[in-house]
Amino acid sequence: MFKKSLIALSLLVLPLTASANWSAGAGYANLSDDSLDLGVVYGALSYEVVEEGSKFSLIPELRLGTGISDDKMDGVKLEVERFTALSVRGQYNYDNGFYAYVMPSYANLDLKASFRGTSVSDDEWEFGFGAGVGKKLNEKISVEASFENYDGTDVLSVGFKYAF
Template identity: 35%
Template sequence: MKRVCAGFIVAVCAVSASAADYSESPNHQIGGLGFMTLEGDDVDYTVGALVGSIASKHRVSNRFSLVPELRLGIGLDDDKVIVGNTSVDVELKYFAALSVKAQLDVTEHLYLFANPTYAYSSVKGSSGDISLSDSDSAFAIGAGAGYEFYRGVSAELSYEKFSDASVTSLGLKFPM
C-alpha cells in the first residue's frame, strides 16, 4: 500500500507541471501535496504523514463551490507512548480519505470551507518482539481556510475531528 500511495503522490506532483497553463474555469481539477498530523484521543499519540490529493472543483455560484477530494497518505513521523510500564512505538502505515468541501470565497484570494469526511487509517504499534496493527474507518467533520497566492495555487490549513482522533493538515494545492 505504501508503494501505491507513493506512486499516487509522485503522479500528482508530475501533473503539477500543467500549472503554468492554468486559466480559471468554473470547473477544474486540483492536485495537492501536504503534511498531516493524526492525534489519538484514547491513547495519547501523534503521528505524521505525507499526503497527496486530487479534487474536482465545481462552481455552484459566483462565490460558492463544491469540491470532492480524495487524499492518500503514507506515514512519515512516528511516536513513542508509554502503556503501563512498556514503551510502544506507534506508526501510521497509511491514510485514505474522501471528503466533499463546501467552499466559500471570502475575498479574491481567501476562502473558507467545511467538509464531511470518511477516512480509513492503518496504525501499527510495536514493542520489542510484539507488534500489533489496527485499521479503522470513521466519519469526521472538518473546517479550514485557504489562501490563493498565485493563479490556481493556494495553501490550505484544515482541522478534522473524528470520534477518537483529530487530523490537522497543511498543504499546497495546484491546478492539474
C-alpha cells in the first residue's frame, strides 16, 4: 500500500516540477528597413533550461504575432499578416534580477501589398541574430527589450513575460 501511495504521489508532483520553467508573454515589435516601418503585436511561449546553481540558461522560444500598423511605399500599402519566430536564447542572469541574452532566430514574415484594389501576399523565412536585456520585477513577472536583424530588417521589441 505504501509503495502504491508513493508512486501516486510521485506522478502527481512530477508535472508540477516539470512545468516550473515555462513562461508566456506578449509584446510589441517594430520592423523597419530603409523604406518601411511596420508594427506587430505578438505572444510568446518559452521554456528555460537551467542547471541548478548556474547563472546561464538556454531558452527556446516561439513568438506568433500579427500586424497592427501598416506603411505606404510609392502608393502601395504594406501590412503584416503574420509574424512567426523561433529562437534559442543564451541568457546570463545577474543576482539583482537583471538579465542579458543573445539569440539566433529563424523567422517568417507574411506581408500583404495592396494597390488600387489589388493585393498580393508573400512570406519568407530568414535567419537572424539578436540581443536583449530584461529585468525580473518579481519571481513571476519580467520585462524586456531586444534588437534583432534579419537580412537588413531591424526588429526592436519590448515585452513582458509571466513564468508559471
